[in-house]
Amino acid sequence: MKRGIVVSTLGITQTLSWGSSYYLTAVFADPIATSLHVSKTWFFGVFSGALLLSGLLGPLAGRMIDRHGGRDVIATTNVVFAAGLILLSLASGPVGLIAAWAVIGTAMGFGLYEASFATVAGLYGRDARNAITGITLFAGFASTVGWPLSTLFIDEFGWRGACLAWAALHVLVGLPMNRFLVPKAPPPEPVAAAATGESGAVSTTMIILAGVFAATWFVSTAMASHLPRLLQALGATQVAAVAAAALVGPAQVAARLAEFTLMRKASPLLSARVATAMHPIGAVILAIVGAPAAVAFVMLHGGGNGIMTIARGTLPLALFGPAGYGLRTGILAMPTRILQGGAPLLFQLVLDDAGPYAALALSSTLIGVSFLLLLFLRPPQR
Secondary structure (H helix, E strand, O other), X not given: OOXXXXXXXHHHHHHHHHHOOOOOHHHHHHHHHHHHOOXXXXXXXXXXXXXXXXXXXXHHHHHHHHHHOOXXXXXXHHHHHHHHHHXXXXXXXXXXXXHHHHHHHHHHHHHOHHHHHHXXXXXXXXXXXXXXXXXXXXXXXXXXXXXXXXXXXXXXXXXXXXXXXXXXXXXXXXXXXXXXXXXXXXXXXXXXXXXXXXXXXHHHXXXXXXXXXXXXXXXXXXXXXXXXXXXXXXXXOHHHXXXXXXXXXXXXXXXXXXXXXXXXXXXXXXXXXXXXXXXXXXXXXXXXXXXXXXXXXXXXXXXXXXXHHHHHHHHHHHHXXXXXXXXXXXXXHHHHHHHHHHHHHHHXXXXXXXXXXXXHHHHHHHHHHHHHHHHOOOOOOO
């Protein structure tokens, strides 16, 4: 199977998986909460639980992909996603909502970025960097595609019918694409002791990477939830804030294209350091200039976030190699998903109680510390 077909397939199916899970809540929260007579706080609390569950399942998913390849694992998640969405369409109260998101959270743990990255790492080894970047180029449009589709489905079929429409896409589109267009991986490489994290140096590197990924994704999730409000609190009008915030997606894709073309031969460590410098620089400009600098801040934040999505896949590959890659990325994903679940609420508390400058200071400090931590890492000598 040609590499371009594999990358396109995984990119398209990742767009489907992200659009029907992580990005589902922004459009479905209001109608589901109203219909089931639960608060939106409760709804998002259940979603946070699903994120936590997906993080806890990450190491198991990675181990399975390391041993058996990613094709069948990812294809199976299309069925699990569909089952969870069908359960969501049948929910009549809090218990049904919890059950549905537990199933969707299980599918997220086995079927999002880490799984697709591990799949191409198993197929292409150390040459998987461009494949990882290509997948993120497609899936960078998950919200751009997912939100309008969810809105369309709800308008046409109601929220219950919309869940069934997403389930049908998993069965009719995602499942056959993943099963028939992704090849079975070759037998896994033996994992040396150093690669498994048994040496102190590797354990330290794993801890640093886990901290960097968790901090950057806390900020990414917080900004995804509150960016327009943050810009308004700094003086932007509602129209200007929403227009500026809408540039996050294009900025992410533009940065990924730059990584794919201009920086494809640079070390993934260099790319990650550049990415973690972008948000703090934008935050300083925004704090000094105020609302007129909203677009500059959004472009820098979005660009850094776009490159860091790639780094989640390429940094472990560059530092440790493909052996044991799936398990390692699953372990690294655990703290990320845990912090993601609490990011919207925690950032809201800071923004509302301490103000926008404190919120900017929090996000900049987290990303700034990540930048400093990355300076301690060195690419392996070969």
